[in-house]
Amino acid sequence: MFTQLPLIILVLPLLGFLLLIFLGKRLPRKGDWLAAGLLITALALSLSLLISKLAGQPDESFTQTFRWLAIGTHTIHFGITIDNLSAVMLVVVTLVSSLVHLFSIGYMKDDPRYSRYYAYLGLFSFSMLGIVLTSNLLFMYIFWELVGISSYLLIGFWYEKKSASNAANKAFIVNRVGDFGMFLGIMILFVNFATFSFKEIFDLVEAGQLPYGSTGWLTTAGLLIFCGAIGKSAQFPLQVWLPDAMEGPTPVSALIHAATMVAAGVYLVARMFPMLTADALLVIAYIGAITSFLAASIALTQFDIKRVLAFSTISQLGYMILALGVGAYTAGFMHLVTHAAFKAGLFLGAGSVIYAMHQVLHAQNDHHTDAQDVRNMGGLKSKMPVTYYTFLMFTLAISGIPLTSGFLSKDEILAGTLAYSTLNGHWLLPLLGFVVAGMTAFYMFRLLLLTFHGNPSDRERISAIKESPLVMTLPLIVLATVSLFVFYSFNPFGAADGWLYQAIERPISMVPNMLQPVDAGIFEEAVHHIHGTAMVLSILFALSGILLAIGMYYWKKIKAENLVQRTGVLYDLSFNSWYFDELYDRIFVSGLFLLTRISKWFDEHIIDAIVNSSAWVSRGIASVAGLFDTNIVDGLVHATAASADRAGSMLSKIQTGKIQTYLVYVIFSFLVLFILFI
């Protein structure tokens, strides 16, 4: 069961992709029922798989491999692994994916490339499930690139828009940078261990084998593979592509750029965890902390509803990476799961709002107003009650308010960072973590208040807004429901008692003893010790963020404009995303141009000079040869010609032109011959 069922789950979306890409337009309703149906089937199968796994053999790991190809003495396998980690991820991916399929039926219904959209979603779901299920690094990489390409296709889905196709290119190219590192990491491992399989690599590391015999290379390999996660999960310094990726259709943002694909980086780190050394994990933790702080600070000042959510996603992904880095493995993965639900919900809620705005703007023939700018909204609460209440639920969850799923996972992460700092002294990590928790609460409530409360920016427009159809609100309700704590733990203040926490256990580190991260037992002890403090602190930070937001945007006690002026440079930094795009433009794009200018100069002044001087030399040689030619060779030729000419003119005297003279010659010669030979 644990070997065939995952294969079926994996193949279902691929089947949908193939059917829709070839037959999509000919199917009734362009095949949306087929795509959604296949995904819901996959969800049902995944759920049954998860339940029977957890109920039956929760501690086992099932792997099945097929020979894929043999090169020389190496055989490369395609394999699938079912353990608790992949079983949970299967449910997360198929759940979000099937809800997004449903939501898209409403959101995309007038699109001319409707069936292709569903085909791409199918391709994406297939690749994502591949990442989740694969048992070796090579196939991880292959599926990794497949999600990359389907992400590219979906970001650039409305490719007629220049900004959309640019964003697709940017996402793909920035990811390529990270994937390059990942590939190097995989190759280091393969060259040394001659295998791609996770399990075999871990076994070899445990047996004391190290790449090139050095622990430094083990850390390097781990960090290089982490580069792939930096790219896919939009971590600092490759976070720039994710905000631009919001050019894609909003349900796509929910599926790919919030819940699943960007979490693949976190999943990769979780998979590789047993071979990551303490040094590598420390780097990972800092990258996560920096990312989450940077992104949260940017989200504070954005006005585009989807951009706020995009930066919030980067920030939350940073949290997960931070958690894995400090060794709070379960908390990081749990945050992945809870975040997938409430962030997908936030995006779908935003999609619902944008859809409603679009309908009204379209009806009013208004093509200038930005349907995504929160300044054009306000007061939508009474018009879109379902969207509002579900959005509120998601906002509470992401802000880490008790009784929500987000509280459970975020609280565990913060407790983990705090415990880590008490053990290792890296106090910056929990500090950033708590500050980000406050910032998250602030910008999410700011978004909620600006969108749904307050005075409508345009009374006529807002009064025409209608709630989205059931096919769009149903996924919101489902996601809002699973954002409640009960689905993860029956104790609203302790994730550790829940099934998820029990099922996902931090794997035993395989690296040599001196490089081991903090022992799981000691770490758990520290977490347990500090849990209460962390909880109180995290609630405090969240509440102060919320209060500040309400004070600014609901009670209007604090003028936002004053704060903007007061913080001047900081505001500019935040509003312009810390000028990262400009910085990269300045360094890489301009750097490239500078390089081309240098090359051009080199070409013009060095290469051309060489060419020109060699031309000059050959011209000199040629003119000497020319002199020889005209004077000696031509002289000989001319002399021959002249002598022939002179002989000719002498002999031409014989040619009188009179036929009878010739006849005399003929007869005379004949006579001579006659006399001579007879």
Add this chain to the structure above:
Amino acid sequence: MELMITPWLAEPGLVHFLIVSALLLSLGLMAVLSRRNVIMVLMGVELILNSANINLIAFSRYTSLSLEGQMIALFVIIIAAAEAAVALAIVLNMYSRFNTVHLDEIDSLKG
């Protein structure tokens, strides 16, 4: 005795024919080389041809070649007729081009 006095007068033999033929050839050559008028030159050519015919027939009569020489002579006559036609056409063209039939005036091939 008789044979000693009269052989070449009494009974015309091969030699007689050859002498006549040689005379005719010389006359023809003379005409071809010395006449200015191209028609006369052509007539000289005919004389040469006929001298050859006499030779052929004479050899056919006095040697063992039997009729073959006469056959060739017939061919020569026919070809001479054809040649005369072609030659006269050339002469006509020549006249229309140079306005003369005098060979010494036509020397555009002079070197």
